[in-house]
Amino acid sequence: MPINFLKKIIQQEKTVSDDEYWMKKSPSKACVDYIESFYSFYDINSETEHWIFNDGFPAIILFPEKNNKVCIDIDGKENIIKSGWVDAGVIKKAYVRYIENFDYILIVRFRPECFYKLFKLNPSFFKSRNIASLADIDFDIELSNEIFAADSIEKKIDVIESYVKNLIPINTKTGLLNSAIELINQTKGQISVANVIREVGVNYKWLERNFSKHLGFTPKEYIQLQRFLSAYINMYNEPHDLLDIAITNGYYDYNHFLKEFKGFTGKTPIEYISKK
Secondary structure, eight states: OBHHHHHHHHHTOOSBOSSOEEEEEOOOTTTTTTEEEEEEEEEEOTTOEEEBOOOSSOEEEEOSSTTOEEEEEETTEEEEEESEEEEOSOOOSEEEEESSOEEEEEEEEEOHHHHHHHTTOOGGGGGSOSEEETGGGTOOHHHHHHHHHOSSHHHHHHHHHHHHHHHOOTTOOOHHHHHHHHHHHHTTTOSOHHHHHHHHTOOHHHHHHHHHHHTSSOHHHHHHHHHHHHHHHHHHHOTTOHHHHHHHTTOSSHHHHHHHHHHHHSSOHHHHHHHO
């Protein structure tokens, strides 16, 4: 999702800021194991551009109207996306540019171990693409029509929850995987795969197999995402000492952080900060 939204979600910043207004809504009890939360961001201005990043939690980003459009640039190639998009996996060098004003954007953030089962997607689906349109994942047409026919965010959420309740699989057991994900999140990626295995009480093959099966990437990749996101947020808030930010977040040195930053954004930290 756009990094300016994700940063607020991760930091749980106040809901009203100088430039943006946003709200969080927790899912109903029936959906809490499948949907992390709903987020709505208001007054989206056209001609603004934001880097897109996914922290391992698949998200569906929905526009107010079915015919609303944005331009998404993926490694230099522009794509016009209508209605909304889905992002998951490891996203690199992707930016969204709003080409019209939106009253709001609704984001449905799913728990990673459940998303692929709910929508019957192979976890490797996002290996070959960073971002997908709703049509790419065969998003239910009747559901789409019902969502965009709803005249308020609250009604759209009710439609989505009703649909998800009917999709919930029986006997989904991912307790140990949840524990591994939560541990990595709590440590902000400053933990080795070996320590995750020891703390959770599983072996390496089990951990790698279940990450690949339910999330679509390896434990090491998930750790890297959390570490990088933590470093990015530190850099965004205090951009003056990049070496200290790199070391504090578990990088060997500044060059290690620089290489990863360019891989995700296509820019150096200095270039990114200067255009922020």
